[in-house]
Amino acid sequence: MILLSAVEENYLKYIFQLSEISDRGIVKTNDLAYKLEHSAASVTDMLKKLSDKKLVAYKKYYGVSLTKTGLQIAVQVLRKHRLWETFLVKNLKFTWDQVHAIAEQLEHIQSDELIDRMDEYLGHPKFDPHGDPIPDKQGVFSSANVICLADAKLKKQYLLANVNDESSAFLKYLNKIQLKLNDKIKILDKEEFDETIQIMINEKKQMTISKDAAQNMFVKVV
Amino acid sequence: MILLSAVEENYLKYIFQLSEISDRGIVKTNDLAYKLEHSAASVTDMLKKLSDKKLVAYKKYYGVSLTKTGLQIAVQVLRKHRLWETFLVKNLKFTWDQVHAIAEQLEHIQSDELIDRMDEYLGHPKFDPHGDPIPDKQGVFSSANVICLADAKLKKQYLLANVNDESSAFLKYLNKIQLKLNDKIKILDKEEFDETIQIMINEKKQMTISKDAAQNMFVKVV
DNA sequence: TATTATTTTTAGATTAGCCTAAATTTTAAA
DNA sequence: TTTAAAATTTAGGCTAATCTAAAAATAATA
Secondary structure: OOOOOHHHHHHHHHHHHHHOOOHHHOEOHHHHHHHHOOOHHHHHHHHHHHHHOOOEEEEOOOEEEEOHHHHHHHHHHHHHHHHHHHHHHHOOOOOOOOHHHHHHHHOOOOOHHHHHHHHHHOOOOOEOOOOOEOOOOOOOOOOOOOEEHHHOOEOOEEEEEEEOOOOHHHHHHHHHOOOOOOOEEEEEEEOOOOOOEEEEEOOOEEEEEOHHHHOOEEEEEO | OOOOOHHHHHHHHHHHHHHOOOHHHOEOHHHHHHHHOOOHHHHHHHHHHHHHOOOEEEEOOOEEEEOHHHHHHHHHHHHHHHHHHHHHHHOOOOOOOOHHHHHHHHOOOOOHHHHHHHHHHOOOOOEOOOOOEOOOOOOOOOOOOOEEHHHOOEOOEEEEEEEOOOOHHHHHHHHHOOOOOOOEEEEEEEOOOOOOEEEEEOOOEEEEEOHHHHOOEEEEEO
16 A cells, blocks of 8 residues: 555546546546646646556546556545545534535545544445545445536426535535525526526525536436 | 644644753754654754744754744644544544554644534543643643652552553553553552552552653542 | 764755746647 | 647756755763
8 A cells, every 4th residue: 555645646536536527537637737726737747757656547648547546546535535524514513615625634634444433433424415425445436326407407306416515605605595405406497598597496496596506516316 | 824834833743742841941953853753954954944934942052942823833733633632532432542643644634613613522622532631722731730650659549640642552551451541550669770660550450560651651649 | 171972053965746938749720 | 731729748946844964063071
């Protein structure tokens, strides 16, 4: 078990996250640079280093993907992040918009024993407070079969299953409009021009949701 | 509130701990180097840096002490360390010999809100699992009035109040001989030659304790 | 008190992780 | 298909935090 720096772990985590929404799992240097808020040059440097350590498969000017080892580590970092978020919300009564930044620190604490005990303490949760799946010790995610609200069908009943945890402002907005996980959502109408949608929440409250907000929300069929 | 690196925080923490057992609170470069397991040259470099930041008062060839600001930060790091140790033992059921290394990482997580909520969650504990006092948010320690077992009087009834948390091996030894905090201890005899002591534990079990072990144990009068 | 030993600092290097500016490669557009 | 634009890499530099070896200051000893 090679110990990685917090920086290296972050690279693997973000490569994993970006690879999930890219074609053939290939992540571009610039996309990583944008996520990490680093220069592209810095990213290139680190990709070479991670490649030397056999954690990523990197091809110059083409892109990067995780090796088997790199994937395993990325998933364990994600596991730690989500377990910590769960602890912060469930036990320490943080709100869901407060926990991401703290979990970004806690996810790099190096102790398998700690995370095993935390998992046990929390009762082996399958999803974190934002609805993100928590991989188990073996790295297996329970799948939730969600679709983005921006791509969901009209007039169909859904449940809010997952929201983007990275933007505190977005989560605060959800607080303000009192939208929580597992609320019922039905799209009543969609404006062609700006893709704003009209939704019905819990069959009683009607709202207008911007395209931007809808892209950060994920629903599943009832 | 200036954010310090984990390394800087560690320096302040160790300067604080060493100053408590030094004359007039002056800490020597070599003592710090030994504690930190760094070269003396590295320590000198860092002391200059901390001095520039007004966190320590450093005089070349003489020694270093904490400024008011440096002291405040050191105490808060200690507070975090001890609250985390308490959480690890009380809630996650770690044994007291397992928690120091993990707490050394956790103590550098930057979030006042986190530590306030953790303190609340744990019920504002005054002492950690090793009997070390946990300073409150204002940095005030509750004093325990302990003396080192190596300096304790013969034939007097004491309670084990505090043990050195830094050596996992020592704590494992205490586990083996089933000695816990608040156990009654009476020194029956002290060998002049090697300062080995004979103790009676809880008025029923007699044991021989080395000088080395006794120096890591602290007792208070019943 | 002179000399030696110890402690501490200085000088100079190294590595990780970042940067900007310039060069190169790839992609898109005319 | 040539050329312009965008993406990416290379080159060279910087800071934090470490090191070793040599120099300097202080403390201990003869």
